[in-house]
Amino acid sequence: MHFNTLTSPHLAPTSSVAGVMRQVIYALVPGTVAMIWYFGWGVLINLVIGVTVALVTEAIMLYLRKRPIALFLSDFSAVVTAWLLVLALPPLAPWWLITIGVAFSLVIAKHLYGGLGYNPFNPAMAGYVVLLISFPVEMTTWLAPRMLAETQLGFLETLTAVFTGQLPAGISWDAITAATPLDSMRTQLGLNQTIDEIRTSPLWGDFGGKGWEWIGNWFLLGGLWLLYKRVINWRIPVSMLTALFIIASVLYLSDPDTHPLPAFHIFSGGAILGAFFIATDPVSASTTPFGRIIYGASIGLLVFIIRTWGGYPDGVAFAVLLMNMAVPAIDHFTKPRSFGHKSYGD
Amino acid sequence: MKNSYTGIALEGLWHNNPGLVQLLGLCPLLAVSATVINGLGLGLATTLTLVVSNITVSLIRNWVRPEVRIPVFVLVIASIVTGIELAMNAYFHELYNILGIFIPLIVTNCAIIGRAEAFASKNTVDRAFIDGLAMGLGFTLVLVLLGATRELLGSGTLLSQAHLMFGEAARNMTLTVIDDYRGFLLAILPPGAFIGLGMLLAIKNIIDKQLTKRAATINIPTDTLPTSA
Known part of the structure; x- marks a missing residue:
């Protein structure tokens, strides 16, 4: 039997920015398709608007900054930013909302800090938080997943709704929208209902809201594929989801009437998408092995704190941005010891 | 040039502007610039304080020993501000309540x-x-510009609540620039102040750069210009 032997140096294949970004996009596809299946054409239309705006904005900023336009446009980083932002937006978000969010992400959160590789904050989440605090009404008008909706909008009807804000005659916003599982859990707990009472509503599936829990699973699949391809490191998603699970379990075991199942926290809102796709952003996340564990676990903890005691139903975006701020300090104190040197603090 | 009256004035209004170049007094600048009227009110109060304190300090400059000058200056400024505060409380009570x-x-x-x-x-x-x-x-100018930008983006109006400053007759001065505007809340919230000030700084730097460039291009051929012109 003949084995090919190569002489040293044995280098790992170089991974280009475009290659990594392309793999992230592939990994996002299953979850995105699931979202289109459950929430209708709006997700796809928003995605097309978001990506178009992202490419145009990126080109303008690169032109103004006198950088090679074709080179940086083809690395897909703007597409990934827009894609992640759009997934966090309600399916019938008006076109101007998407435009403002994507433009803010790329112009202020990315290029004003120096472009790809220099942004201290995750651009997609910065854009999302700007939209959430500026346009609370539009940002909380979520559609009901298909098995709960009374009517589903067709492609053209959705297109009209996105661009003009008009629904077809005879359909009211109340008929197609519904509270998200996290939102409804929050409201009902505020009305002093117990978890058992809340879960009798048809909104609930096995652990999360109907539809929502499955979207989480498809994103999980994409995330695991990214782990397998070694595009992302396991430390951040694992530590984030573990931290979220542990604190949710402790509180659930101490008082099951007022705290939902730990699995509910994992499979609702942006927890899985955040753990695998957003917190792992190679630019704004921590880069040392132990630092990544601190960073991920802190995000998980903050997500739980914001969801349970904070002012918003979900807290992934805020948690990621807060921990982005802490990254320089985390990296500084967790610098690995290089061989022959004393460790930090000795 | 720098010591002439025009030179001093230009320093304050542009080249050494307290808001855009020295970056002094940022706390009130960022906090009260949510509308034009708030900015104008605080800007004028600050201007009055600056004028009176500058005159007073200049008058007493030969009698104050250098070792104690800072406490003396602070006492002078504090007395002036107390006077202005009482006057505003009396004559612009609502504005006084807003600026707090x-x-x-x-x-x-x-x-x-x-x-x-x-x-x-x-x-x-x-x-x-x-x-x-x-x-x-110069400080007032920055406050008003930032206030106008934030008010316009945040609520689509300009000079809202003008009556706080100019009396009941000015109640109709509010300009609704964009009808039926949803309001970009971020502009009115604190992040809007930081981003807005950053943008103003950038614009000033662009203008300065253009001016130096133009000055450079004009200066080179001066000897070839016709003297009669």
């Missing part, structure tokens, strides 16, 4: 003690007066 803590906090505005120390304590009364006026108006 930022009126007494003019005492701690670094721009005022900065001008007292850096200019008024070394110059004659007339020049100290011009400097205080120019610096104050």
